Amino acid sequence: xxxxxxxxxxxxxxxxxxxxxxxxxxxxxxxxxxxxxxxxxxxxxxxxxxxxxxxxxxxxxxxxxxxxxxxxxxxxxxxxxxxxxxxxxxxxxxxxxxxxxxxxxxxxxxxxxxxxxxxxxxxxxxxxxxxxxxxxxxxxxxxxxxxxxxxxxxxxxxxxxxxxxxxxxxxxxxxxxx
Amino acid sequence: xxxxxxxxxxxxxxxxxxxxxxxxxxxxxxxxxxxxxxxxxxxxxxxxxxxxxxxxxxxxxxxxxxxxxxxxxxxxxxxxxxxxxxxxxxxxxxxxxxxxxxxxxxxxxxxxxxxxxxxxxxxxxxxxxxxxxxxxxxxxxxxxxxxxxxxxxxxxxxxxxxxxxxxxxxxxxxxxxxxxxxxxxxxxxxxxxxxxxxxxxxx
Numbered sequence: 001x002x003x004x005x006x007x008x009x010x011x012x013x014x015x016x017x018x019x020x021x022x023x024x025x026x027x028x029x030x031x032x033x034x035x036x037x038x039x040x041x042x043x044x045x046x047x048x049x050x051x052x053x054x055x056x057x058x059x060x061x062x063x064x065x066x067x068x069x070x071x072x073x074x075x076x077x078x079x080x081x082x083x084x085x086x087x088x089x090x091x092x093x094x095x096x097x098x099x100x101x102x103x104x105x106x107x108x109x110x111x112x113x114x115x116x117x118x119x120x121x122x123x124x125x126x127x128x129x130x131x132x133x134x135x136x137x138x139x140x141x142x143x144x145x146x147x148x149x150x151x152x153x154x155x156x157x158x159x160x161x162x163x164x165x166x167x168x169x170x171x172x173x174x175x176x177x178x
Numbered sequence: 179x180x181x182x183x184x185x186x187x188x189x190x191x192x193x194x195x196x197x198x199x200x201x202x203x204x205x206x207x208x209x210x211x212x213x214x215x216x217x218x219x220x221x222x223x224x225x226x227x228x229x230x231x232x233x234x235x236x237x238x239x240x241x242x243x244x245x246x247x248x249x250x251x252x253x254x255x256x257x258x259x260x261x262x263x264x265x266x267x268x269x270x271x272x273x274x275x276x277x278x279x280x281x282x283x284x285x286x287x288x289x290x291x292x293x294x295x296x297x298x299x300x301x302x303x304x305x306x307x308x309x310x311x312x313x314x315x316x317x318x319x320x321x322x323x324x325x326x327x328x329x330x331x332x333x334x335x336x337x338x339x340x341x342x343x344x345x346x347x348x349x350x351x352x353x354x355x356x357x358x359x360x361x362x363x364x365x366x367x368x369x370x371x372x373x374x375x376x377x378x379x380x381x
Contacts, residue, residue, distance in 0.1 A: 003378070141348045170210050
């Protein structure tokens with residue numbers, strides 16, 4: 001009898017986790033921004049929108065798709081990395097924001113990036129921009145200050161991390177001058 | 179008696195959880211994109227980290243977010259970063275201070291010893307990885323052109339990014355495999371429970 005109770009308790013526990021993770025994945029409230037001007041850039045230029053990202057140190061070569069925030073929902077893709085249109089233009093001043101799933105074929109290895117590594121962004125016009133990783137930090141989903149616009153030229157790339165994907169792994173890289 | 183014990187444990191747990199929730203810790207910006215006004219900036223040298231004995235060699239930059247919040251971003255020469263969140267806590271009770279200490283915060287009776295205001299502070303250390311040759315506020319390194327100067331002009335952003343009310347958050351990008359796995363485990367455990375109960379009934 002005790003064994004069956006244990007299994008029923010485990011079943012209940014897993015179900016609670018399932019509900020939490022499912023809600024977290026689908027709830028628009030999780031991704032609402034009160035002040036979107038904080039993360040949208042005046043320097044946004046879609047003619048130089050990125051189309052590819054290369055991170056040699058973790059063998060990442062992925063296409064980039066422009067994404068936006070619709071009614072509080074961040075568009076995502078399972079085919080590559082998302083670039084938040086409205087964030088800074090590549091190569092210009094400001095904070096260009098990228099994000100992707102923590103799947104093995106996408107940004108699952110982002111945790112292995114180290115400061116000093118190179119991140120290469122390819123624009124729609126074929127130009128290449130090289131960034132050097134400055135910081136790698138795990139933050140809470142509510143730490144949206146990482147997305148704030150800046151006066152320097154940087155990219156911020158993030159994915160999920162931590163237990164049940166309750167954290168966000170954020171990599172910040174600064175533009176290398178030619 | 180067993181039911182009473184479980185019920186009492188549940189009440190105690192909820193009660194203790196309520197105490198933790200009563201201490202509302204403010205959000206602090208991260209050293210990856212420091213916010214606020216740069217108060218102190220050292221590109222090298224020997225520094226102290228609250229709650230950690232010994233001395234630390236590297237760059238150190240301190241940002242004042244507002245009157246109650248200060249963020250210290252230290253980056254050692256080997257790339258180990260320590261972010262220290264300094265929270266001025268003049269109005270916390272002893273119980274609340276103890277609760278925060280139990281969560282890993284360090285209590286400092288007066289911040290003046292650390293170059294802050296003459297008031298009690300709670301400090302929390304968070305580790306991160308940093309580029310020692312690419313410091314937060316530029317200068318003094320071969321990559322000085324790659325300086326992270328995000329904090330120096332974002333005092334206005336700090337006031338809006340700390341707003342409460344709407345839920346703010348980074349998009350959830352986790353895999354659907356987690357959701358599926360949890361559903362499978364839940365179903366499997368339920369079936370095993372039924373199987374175990376039937377087997378016990380037969381016995």
